[in-house]
Amino acid sequence: MMSYYEPLVYMVPPEEEGFILKTVLQKRLMVSRKLLSRIKLTEQGITVNGVRQYINIKVKAGDRVEIRMEEEASEDILPQDLPLHILHEDEHLLILAKEAGIIVHPTHGHYVNTIANGVVYHWQQAGITCRFRPVHRLDQETSGVLAIAKTPYVHQQISEQMIAHQVxxxxxxxxxxxxxxxxxxxxxxxxxxxxxxxxxxxxxxxxxxxxxxxxxxxxxxxxxxxxxxxxxxxxxxxxxxxxxxxxxxxxxxxxxxxxxxxxxxxxxxxxxxxxxxxxxxxGFVHPGTREWSxxxxxxxxxxxxxxxxxxxxx
Structure with a gap:
């Protein structure tokens, strides 16, 4: 049986009565074309009032639009009990204060003792199923704030802000x-x-x-x-x-x-x-709260x- 992350929810306001569902997903929830294509293939990926729908239907005021993404795990990353300095964590993001001297992601010749190994272990102990998705990178010898997205949607949202120089x-x-x-x-x-x-x-x-x-x-x-x-x-x-x-x-x-x-x-x-x-x-607009963080x-x-x-x- 498939497992999903918590759904993203959007309540259609009166002024959007008659909008095409695809427009709502792309313009209001800001789902990219690539991610939308991926979600459409999921059994319960896109629903309106709890019923799976095609994206070309028209929505009504008060409709509850939900999108769901399958849970993913970083199966190629070895969980490892490493110290993590967690600044913030919610269902969307993990924010760390990275120490100098540690690599963010395993590379050829560096399969253990990375941030990724420690994060996968942390999530495993907390019963969280997520794929390791750093939003950005820091050099091995650079310390400081590191943001890790828990879902492809969150990663896409912050990546687009970075491209637009809004981060x-x-x-x-x-x-x-x-x-x-x-x-x-x-x-x-x-x-x-x-x-x-x-x-x-x-x-x-x-x-x-x-x-x-x-x-x-x-x-x-x-x-x-x-x-x-x-x-x-x-x-x-x-x-x-x-x-x-x-x-x-x-x-x-x-x-x-x-x-x-x-x-x-x-x-x-x-x-x-x-x-x-x-x-x-x-700093960026938090994909979950839509507020500057x-x-x-x-x-x-x-x-x-x-x-x-x-x-x-x-």
Whole structure:
């Protein structure tokens, strides 16, 4: 017997009397064409007043429209009891404060000790059947807010907000050097380095990438910078800050020679074994409540310690 997630419900208002059901699903519940095609194949995927219906019927005022999606499990991910810092969880979303050093999803050579392994175990213990669907990714050495969708509908909704640049993604970073311009925008395209495919570079032939920044605290040799994105290219912040002449502290891949061998860099390296980047805020319209929601992750201990050291040596 099929098991379903909790249905999405929409009550047809008087002004929508006579609308085509497909219009209601796409314009009011914002179901994509791809997801709609998938739901139509489910036995009780689309119902009106409890009765399965074709999407070309006309609805009436007061009709109760429901869509159901089959429960899915991440059967290829090994459940593993790992510590998770849960910021929020409801029937639609799981929001975590990711630690630095952990990979989000299993990859070739990394099948265990990932966020996915811990989340699948957490859901298994709670009796929840969901497929692991991160809405976005964070680099292994980046800490901060991570959103995981529990259904394909929720994943689709937030993904479309990201495409439309409606999701707020804010970061805190510690970058080398003194900033002459303390607030600005970096609008430089990014693509793979043809000589090192795992590395990204600023290049005119690249994909559009826009990063905004503002200095929060300026120290003698570095600064705490608030960064927010319009686009989400791989390594975007790290590449753009290097391009600006202010690479992130601890970022060995995107450093600059003048900072790589300095006494301050050596001492900072003893205190921090990763790039100093933290996703501290994520905001979007919650697909369940239809209200704006923001989730915040406090600065982790290693970065708080780095900040204290920079302030002390200012």
């Amino acid at each position: 707020k993604k804010e970061y805190l970073a510690f970058a080398w050097g003194r900033f002459e311009v303390t607030k600005g925008t970096i609008n430089e395209p990014i693509d793979r380095d043809p000589e090192q495919p795992h590395v990204r570079i600023v290049t005119p032939e690249g994909y559009s990438a826009v990063t905004h920044y503002e200095v929060v605290e300026q120290y003698s040799q570095a600064a705490l910078v608030r960064i927010w994105l319009e686009t989400g290219r791989t390594h975007q912040i790290r590449v753009h800050m290097r391009h600006l002449g202010h690479p992130l502290i601890g970022d060995k891949m995107y450093t600059l020679p003048e900072f790589e061998t300095s006494p301050a860099a050596e001492e900072a390296g003893e205190r921090l074994n990763r790039q100093a980047l933290h996703a501290f805020r994520l 923001e989730f915040n992750a406090p600065l982790p201990a290693d970065l708080a310690g780095l900040q204290a050291w920079l302030q002390k040596n200012d």
